Amino acid sequence: MEKKFYLYPSCIPVKGYARSIILDTCRDKYTLIPNALYSIIEEFQGCTTSQVVHEFGVENYSIINEYFDFMRNKDMLYFTSNGICFNPQNEVYEVSSLISNAHIEIGLQIPYKIIDELSNLNCIVINIKFIESFSIGYVVDVLKYINQSRISSVHITIPYSRELEEGIDSLLQTSVKIRRLVFINSPRNNEKAFGYDKRYYMFFLNKEASDNIQCGCIHPNFFTTSKGMVIEGQTKNTCFNKKIYINKDGLLKNCPYSQQILGDINKECIVDVVSKENYKFLCSITKDQVNVCKDCEFRYICMDCRVYIKDKNNIYSQPAKCNYNPYIAKWKGQDGYIPVEDWLNDNNKK
Amino acid sequence: MVVIFSIEHDSSTHKVMDWLSNLSEDFCIVYPSNFSHKIIEIIDFVQQGNRPSFCFRKWDLKRYKDDYLNTESFRLIEYLYHLTKDNCFWLNNPYDYDTNSKLLQHHYAQKVGLNSPDVCLVNSRHNLQQLLERSDKQFITKSLGSQIFKRDKTGQSLFAFTMMIEQDVMDRIPNHFFPSLIQDYIDKEFEIRTFFLDGEFFSMAIFSQENEKTKIDFRHYDNEKPNRCEPICLPTEIEFKLSDFVTLMDTNCGSFDLIQDKSGEIFFIEFNPLGQFGMVSTPCNYMLEKRIAEKLKKHSMATSVLTIDKEKVVYDSDPICAQFLKPVSTSGVDACFYSSFYESDYGLVQNLYKPLDLIG
Numbered sequence: 179m180e181k182k183f184y185l186y187p188s189c190i191p192v193k194g195y196a197r198s199i200i201l202d203t204c205r206d207k208y209t210l211i212p213n214a215l216y217s218i219i220e221e222f223q224g225c226t227t228s229q230v231v232h233e234f235g236v237e238n239y240s241i242i243n244e245y246f247d248f249m250r251n252k253d254m255l256y257f258t259s260n261g262i263c264f265n266p267q268n269e270v271y272e273v274s275s276l277i278s279n280a281h282i283e284i285g286l287q288i289p290y291k292i293i294d295e296l297s298n299l300n301c302i303v304i305n306i307k308f309i310e311s312f313s314i315g316y317v318v319d320v321l322k323y324i325n326q327s328r329i330s331s332v333h334i335t336i337p338y339s340r341e342l343e344e345g346i347d348s349l350l351q352t353s354v355k356i357r358r359l360v361f362i363n364s365p366r367n368n369e370k371a372f373g374y375d376k377r378y379y380m381f382f383l384n385k386e387a388s389d390n391i392q393c394g395c396i397h398p399n400f401f402t403t404s405k406g407m408v409i410e411g412q413t414k415n416t417c418f419n420k421k422i423y424i425n426k427d428g429l430l431k432n433c434p435y436s437q438q439i440l441g442d443i444n445k446e447c448i449v450d451v452v453s454k455e456n457y458k459f460l461c462s463i464t465k466d467q468v469n470v471c472k473d474c475e476f477r478y479i480c481m482d483c484r485v486y487i488k489d490k491n492n493i494y495s496q497p498a499k500c501n502y503n504p505y506i507a508k509w510k511g512q513d514g515y516i517p518v519e520d521w522l523n524d525n526n527k528k
Numbered sequence: 529m530v531v532i533f534s535i536e537h538d539s540s541t542h543k544v545m546d547w548l549s550n551l552s553e554d555f556c557i558v559y560p561s562n563f564s565h566k567i568i569e570i571i572d573f574v575q576q577g578n579r580p581s582f583c584f585r586k587w588d589l590k591r592y593k594d595d596y597l598n599t600e601s602f603r604l605i606e607y608l609y610h611l612t613k614d615n616c617f618w619l620n621n622p623y624d625y626d627t628n629s630k631l632l633q634h635h636y637a638q639k640v641g642l643n644s645p646d647v648c649l650v651n652s653r654h655n656l657q658q659l660l661e662r663s664d665k666q667f668i669t670k671s672l673g674s675q676i677f678k679r680d681k682t683g684q685s686l687f688a689f690t691m692m693i694e695q696d697v698m699d700r701i702p703n704h705f706f707p708s709l710i711q712d713y714i715d716k717e718f719e720i721r722t723f724f725l726d727g728e729f730f731s732m733a734i735f736s737q738e739n740e741k742t743k744i745d746f747r748h749y750d751n752e753k754p755n756r757c758e759p760i761c762l763p764t765e766i767e768f769k770l771s772d773f774v775t776l777m778d779t780n781c782g783s784f785d786l787i788q789d790k791s792g793e794i795f796f797i798e799f800n801p802l803g804q805f806g807m808v809s810t811p812c813n814y815m816l817e818k819r820i821a822e823k824l825k826k827h828s829m830a831t832s833v834l835t836i837d838k839e840k841v842v843y844d845s846d847p848i849c850a851q852f853l854k855p856v857s858t859s860g861v862d863a864c865f866y867s868s869f870y871e872s873d874y875g876l877v878q879n880l881y882k883p884l885d886l887i888g
Binding site for chain 2: 186187188204205253256258260261262263264265266268271272274275276298300328405409
């Protein structure tokens with residue numbers, strides 16, 4: 179008996195305007211496919227390959243065969259003669275944290291209250307930016323306090339000083355939670371080193387690199403095909419959901435580059451601020467609602483910046499730093515690339 | 529109020545705790561290391577009429593160096609269980625710690641009508657040889673239920689895995705050995721892990737790829753092509769039988785290992801009441817940790833809050849009676865002497881009942 183084919187549920191097909199993609203969330207990879215193959219998967223899953231050939235006619239036999247060989251080689255298909263009942267995936271990705279990532283700017287006062295509150299909200303990662311190159315003793319005091327909390331990992335960004343670089347490694351041995359240490363305004367650039375016991379990375383960035391804001395850039399290097407990202411992206415904005423920024427004065431925002439101040443931590447609790455509608459608004463914008471992005475095959479694996487956008491007056495406009503045109507499936511710099519705006523204008527005229 | 533018994537480094541427990549805190553439910557975690565500190569207060573708490581829900585997630589009965597302390601601590605947990613089981617919800621119970629007899633599980637599985645690969649017991653090479661010759665099936669062998677673990681001279685850890693009975697095994701085993709479990713080998717289409725949570729089933733199929741690369745070097749395959757773990761639904765009739773099985777095992781939660789063979793038949797392999805569920809929960813996005821926390825919260829009916837000092841005290845002394853040990857007088861005769869004497873005597877008695885011409 180000829181076997182029926184199924185796409186594994188961890189392989190998620192997503193249709194774009196010009197082409198489609200299969201997101202392999204089990205192996206953190208993606209594969210671009212033609213839209214015709216997307217339709218075959220959608221319509222014929224659970225059928226045999228000869229049924230597909232029958233539908234499209236013998237003249238298309240070699241193309242269909244090629245499609246199936248391609249997917250078989252990528253190990254995305256399950257063939258069985260018994261049939262199988264895959265359980266539809268739970269479409270909501272939930273974490274027990276009310277806030278999962280926090281970006282905090284620290285001045286000369288250790289923000290005990292903020293750390294306590296984040297710990298109670300099951301915050302997983304805390305990213306600390308020291309505004310000056312403080313003494314080692316001060317940095318260690320902050321880390322010691324976080325060590326006693328339930329926050330599981332810490333990233334640090336601090337302006338470079340010789341004293342810090344020479345002394346910090348031995349002092350950080352006491353903190354098991356540190357994962358990344360970035361020296362900004364350092365004399366050296368783009369250097370990477372392991373910290374004590376390979377527990378964390380150290381990065382060195384010079385003045386120019388430190389001032390260059392990477393936030394909001396759209397590039398294949400920043401794509402993530404993990405299950406969490408893809409499922410969360412169906413209902414939430416992956417760049418803002420459960421994430422906060424608090425500056426040194428205790429003002430809370432969605433992200434460091436956002437203009438809108440949502441609350442003051444000296445006067446209210448984090449949990450009260452993030453319960454407000456204006457915090458939740460950005461978190462709730464999905465890629466399916468954003469202009470141009472909703473036609474793009476990469477929409478569920480790409481971070482969506484809602485701060486740097488093309489039209490300041492339209493929150494649903496395309497990310498400003500995106501150089502991809504999904505209507506012709508080309509990146510800027512590739513042969514035949516034209517900007518999205520030009521393409522849309524041309525097409526509207528037609 | 530939720531009371532969880534667990535070990536310190538169980539990540540699933542931590543996730544359940546995070547969810548309990550997210551659901552604003554008070555909880556108290558009892559580890560072997562804080563057991564002496566907390567258990568008396570918990571017993572007092574329930575005796576005051578509070579009805580917290582309990583979760584016996586994991587325990588370590590080998591924690592204490594002195595084995596009597598392991599038994600003594602279990603006596604306390606056991607007491608708490610019997611004190612509360614009629615009025616409080618227990619997810620798993622202390623007796624789940626020791627239910628991993630594969631023979632017993634095979635027996636129960638057959639009783640409820642599940643397919644389970646045939647088993648037989650052998651203690652000699654002769655019997656095993658006969659078994660192999662009489663059948664064209666392939667066989668595997670594994671432990672009867674314990675984790676067999678040794679260290680070699682260099683300190684390297686060695687484990688007993690499930691293994692095929694092949695010719696080179698036959699060549700290397702002695703004539704007589706400790707009773708060993710022999711089971712039919714099932715040619716699998718895929719493996720299934722099913723987590724049973726108080727009436728609900730969460731199943732995952734594991735598809736190991738039959739790929740030429742993996743046959744030569746499976747490490748390559750582990751990183752480049754991890755097994756696909758996908759959520760599936762079991763046929764309802766299988767779920768009914770598994771549910772009956774859990775009832776026979778006298779528990780309400782646990783993980784099943786099942787196999788679907790090439791013809792689509794599902795076989796029962798093993799049941800672990802205190803098994804890990806993170807490896808089913810995460811790939812299938814089943815949110816089991818959240819479901820467990822919700823279940824525990826739903827059943828908890830404590831009226832007051834259990835407060836235990838956070839002060840860290842090290843309880844390193846024995847119970848009082850064990851601190852005042854006295855020498856014991858013995859007869860001085862080795863007990864083994866009697867038993868071996870008896871055994872040979874018994875042999876003689878048996879001979880008396882045999883027909884004379886057979887003794888020769």
